[in-house]
Amino acid sequence: MEPQGTALRHDALVYDSGDEWVELGAAFLRRGLEAGEGGVVAHTRQGLSLMREALGADASEVRFVDVSAAYTRPVRTLASYHAVYAEQLRRTPSLRAVADVQFGPDPGEWDLWTGYEAAFNRSFSHLPAWVLCTYATGSLPEAVREGVWRTHPGVVSGGTWTRSALFEEPERLLRGSSAARRPMQVLRPLPVVDGVEQFRELLARELVAERMPSARVLDMLLATSEVFVNAEQHGGGVVSIRVGRADGRFACEIVDRGAGFDDPLAGYLAPRPGVGAGLWVARQLTWCIDFFTSADGFTARIVM
Amino acid sequence: MTPVARLSPDEERDLVVAAELGDHEARRRLVEACLPAIVALAGTFRRTSRIERRELVQEGIAGLLLATRRFDPSLGTPFWAYASYWVRKAMQELVADLARPVALSDRAVRVLATVRAARADHLRQHGAEPTTEELSRSTGLPQAQIERLQAAERTPHSLEERVDQDGVAVATVGERIADPQAEWAFDDVLDDIEVGEVRALTDLLDDRERLVIRQHFGLDEPAQTLRGIATGLGVTAERVRQIEAGALAKLRASLARPAVAVPNET
Structure with missing residues (x-):
């Protein structure tokens, strides 16, 4: 059986009622099953129950994923989906997914999740998957609804598929929504050590002194090691290291001599041949990582 | 007034951040501070059978812990103002999932009869409930279909239903549920949730690798x-360094596995 495609197709379905979501979503999945594709439904428990009922006997061919607690930080959500898709793609040559995005109540975080949808286009661009992100129009604020059209090349609305005229290249959208960064003045300098092993020893002492839970110490050591090695190998060497608490979180800034890079998707691309996975790993393990150029040099800030 | 109003904004932020980082005591304190508000929110839902x-309340606590993992203090929103949305949403999901009218189709009724017959056979043969x-x-x-059918037919107990003891009605079901604010052991719920969600990376290591790290x-x-x-392991320092490097590489690889087979690789 031949795959239906070799690359991602990322569309949105905006719907007015649960009945519409179930009807269109189930039909979308069934067409895939008939063609030998795998099926994934990602929703809250209620949505999963409705879709399971609608699919009837076909439900046994579909993987159901409860996403109630999956939408925490964008890259962690991407990693969760990546794991689900990876498992499915070991069984079928391609897949179709119906995924409900969990926007929250705080307008301050809407850009973050719109950015997640933009990054999705690139993160899984290599996967033979057709993902239909679903949005209940009645409960969504205008800014989020507009974001749907900006982040999905195609949108199904009123039962009709439309190519989105508002779709923006993900890099452009992400650059437009990211805030300017500056070095944190509250951080204290650490000696610049020779090699990543010494750096880990030094940073471990700082993290333990900060009473960071052990599991998270290891997460931070892994994440910062990736950045440190990047700075040594591609940034001309580490110039300075600063650590400390800022806004309640432990932060580490690593400054290198290089010109840096301007890639808002760095660390958002799911692992694939030819693409380094270091920043993908580092982002999964931390609260956030920012890159910026300051008077000190090209700076990576890793926040736990 | 918010549940954590007795804390300063910085204390509240630090507590939420510590909870997000997996600090068990911080989670416990946060849940304890928010429990009255969670219970109050639960009280706004119409009681059903x-x-x-x-x-x-259990769903509410899960919603609260989800909120800690999303909450960004730098946005300036007080924690409970943010978290109450997720607490309520978690409760609504439960209500919607369990309180949906269950009207089994003819086909579902026939399937349910098959499940009941299989259960009876198993009981006769093994003298125990089948899994x-x-x-x-x-x-x-x-399995999912069986679980759904069993949930649909489970006997509902109304909170107002009388509970008999020796043939005498002594209380309602609702009255026999301990008051969470007073004595209910929410610790158990928190432990259950944490056991389900916390999986340290070190779980992927063998004993020696874990010890070295x-x-x-x-x-x-x-x-x-x-x-x-x-010295403790009876090996050279270089060997310990290699074990550590191997352990870190193993952890990294576990997070960087591609989804699809790499061409030209087996």
């Missing part, structure tokens, strides 16, 4: 030099 208040997996094997039905970086014990660890 299918959902107990304890279940609502869902066993029912699935004997009926050929998916813990001793070298001082995780829950004083940090040691590679030479000191080597």
Whole structure:
């Protein structure tokens, strides 16, 4: 059986009622099953129950994923989906997914999740998957609804598929929504050590002194090691290291001599041949990582 | 007034951040501070025959912990103002899932009869309740379908239903549910949730790798030099360094696995 495609197709379905979501979503999945594709439904428990009922006997061919607690930080959500898709793609040559995005109540975080949808286009661009992100129009604020059209090349609305005229290249959208960064003045300098092993020893002492839970110490050591090695190998060497608490979180800034890079998707691309996975790993393990150029040099800030 | 109003904004932020980082004591304090508000939110849901208040509160605590993992203090929103949305949403999900009218189709009724017959057979043969997996094997039905049918037919207990003791009505079901604010052991719920969600990366390591990582970086014990660890293990310091590097590489690889087979690789 031949795959239906070799690359991602990322569309949105905006719907007015649960009945519409179930009807269109189930039909979308069934067409895939008939063609030998795998099926994934990602929703809250209620949505999963409705879709399971609608699919009837076909439900046994579909993987159901409860996403109630999956939408925490964008890259962690991407990693969760990546794991689900990876498992499915070991069984079928391609897949179709119906995924409900969990926007929250705080307008301050809407850009973050719109950015997640933009990054999705690139993160899984290599996967033979057709993902239909679903949005209940009645409960969504205008800014989020507009974001749907900006982040999905195609949108199904009123039962009709439309190519989105508002779709923006993900890099452009992400650059437009990211805030300017500056070095944190509250951080204290650490000696610049020779090699990543010494750096880990030094940073471990700082993290333990900060009473960071052990599991998270290891997460931070892994994440910062990736950045440190990047700075040594591609940034001309580490110039300075600063650590400390800022806004309640432990932060580490690593400054290198290089010109840096301007890639808002760095660390958002799911692992694939030819693409380094270091920043993908580092982002999964931390609260956030920012890159910026300051008077000190090209700076990576890793926040736990 | 918010549940954590007795804390300063910085204290509230630090508590939420610590909870997000997996600090068990911080989670406990945060849940304790928010529990009255969670219970109050649970009280706003109409009582139905299918959902107990304890279940609502349990979902609410799960919603609160989700909120800690999303909450960004730099946005300036007070924590409870943010978290209450997720607490309520978690409760609504439970209500919607369990309180949906269950109207079994003719086909579902026939399937349910098959499940009941298989259960009866199993009881006769083994003298014990079958697991869902066993029912699935004997009926050929998916486990999820069996679980759904069993949930649909489970006998509802109304909170107002009288509970008899020796033939005398002594209380309602609702009255027998301990008051979470007073005596309900929410710790158990928190433990259950944490057991389900917390999986440290070190779980992926073998005993020796875990020991080297813990001793070298001082995780829950004083940090040691590679030479000191080597003496304890009876190997060279270089060997300890190799074990550590291998362990870190293993953890990294577990997070960086591609989804699809790499061309030209087996």
